[in-house]
Amino acid sequence: MLAVAPVLDHLDRDFDGAVDRLCDLLRIRSVSTDFTYKDETRSAAQWLADQLTGMGFEASLRETPGHPMVVAHHPGPPGATGPHLLYYGHYDVQPPEPLELWNSPPFEPTIVDAKHGKRVVARGAVDDKGQVMTFIEAFRAWHAVHGTMPARITVLLEGEEETGSPNLVPFLEANREELGADICVVTDTNSWNIDTPAITYMLRGMLYLEVTLHGPSHDLHSGLYGGGVLNPINALTRVLAQIHDDQGRVQFPGFYDDVTPLSEAEREQWRGLGFDEDGFLAGVGLKTPRGEEGWSTLERVWARPTCDINGIWGGYTGAGSKTVIPARASAKFSCRLVAGQDPKKILAGIRAFLDARTPADCRWDVTTFGNSPAIKVPADSPHLKKAMAGLADIYGKPPVLIGSGGSIPVVGYIQRILGFDSILVGFGLDDDLIHSPNEKFELACYRNGMRSHAAILARMAEG
CATH class of the missing domain: 3.30.70.360 (Alpha-Beta Plaits)
Structure with missing residues (x-):
């Protein structure tokens, strides 16, 4: 069994380098909706493939009618018998406009001081380049310390998520066997707050x-x-x-x-999250909750x-x-x-x-x-439990299981076409300004994300 402690130590020592590499990726203007940026979008894909190749992955760009996919494979340690993991993310970003509302140029990542320490501000900082780099840097640390990954890993990174993923379904269908795995890890969601990790187990x-x-x-x-x-x-x-x-x-x-009705245990857990309904409404200039009668705001948004x-x-x-x-x-x-x-x-x-x-x-x-379709991962899934254990190893407390009112279509496609569930573990915050000017990623979240993925890998490799 490969030890995770030296991997975590390596991540801590190399954190400044990890921030520099994230900034290198953020400088690439991979705006998928505007073909003016077609070459740069391809450059982002190639940059990621090169990073993975340097960690012992067999990585390549796969052509589609639009922007290329990045596919990478690592066999894991000799005789690996644990689960085969598929990691999904996207390297394309939203257009930066309106430019006049940015405090700094959107493709010149800027490190600024904030209430949680430092943060990086740039288009794609959290959606999804910063989140993708959390598991890329975890892979880098495992490779640097042990010369291998602790489990069999496949990586799929797409470049058209922000345009509705028009070529994803055909690609999954054409490469069903190659992309086969036991579980998919998706890092495109949020923590509950900066101190509390979360796994999103249901999506509308x-x-x-x-x-x-x-x-x-x-x-x-x-x-x-x-x-x-x-x-x-x-x-x-x-x-x-x-x-x-x-x-x-x-x-x-x-x-x-x-x-599918909510269980009373689920409703009780959500009541214990301390959701600030007044703050939720005040953030959009309202005071009065509305919606289907008989349900709380969280229940309406996550499960109705x-x-x-x-x-x-x-x-x-x-x-x-x-x-x-x-x-x-x-x-x-x-x-x-x-x-x-x-x-x-x-x-x-x-x-x-x-x-x-x-x-x-x-x-x-x-x-x-x-x-x-909506997705709900069984709370008793052994893979989900291992991911929860890995998060608890880093944060010192168990993650909360949350829902999301939004939709991530790839999760449904993976379930329908490839035949397995996904675990959605992300490290963004509600105030990260996704798709808006001054999008940011807290460096504390970046660090927690890298360490968490390293620990989740160790837990998954236990078999």
């Missing part, structure tokens, strides 16, 4: 739609036709207003049929399905006046789904809901932009 899924209600054959003069014909905007808003009842429950047929209208338009919306009754009106809305719900079944219920409310002489167009 999502179904995202655009609906258009078509009425008259063309836009009409509201003076000549107003009061005599149907107005699609009026009709659409009446239909959308029926999505929720007075208790905040979604009215699509069958919407709650397959929802929802439907929210994300945009609505029709007719004339430009400057000045133009009095028309429009030919059509449209809306975008998203359903966040929970464990047990099938996006296809929910879509069928939405169609039935709309069809039952179609005004005379009208028709609907429904476009689906994406769907992914």
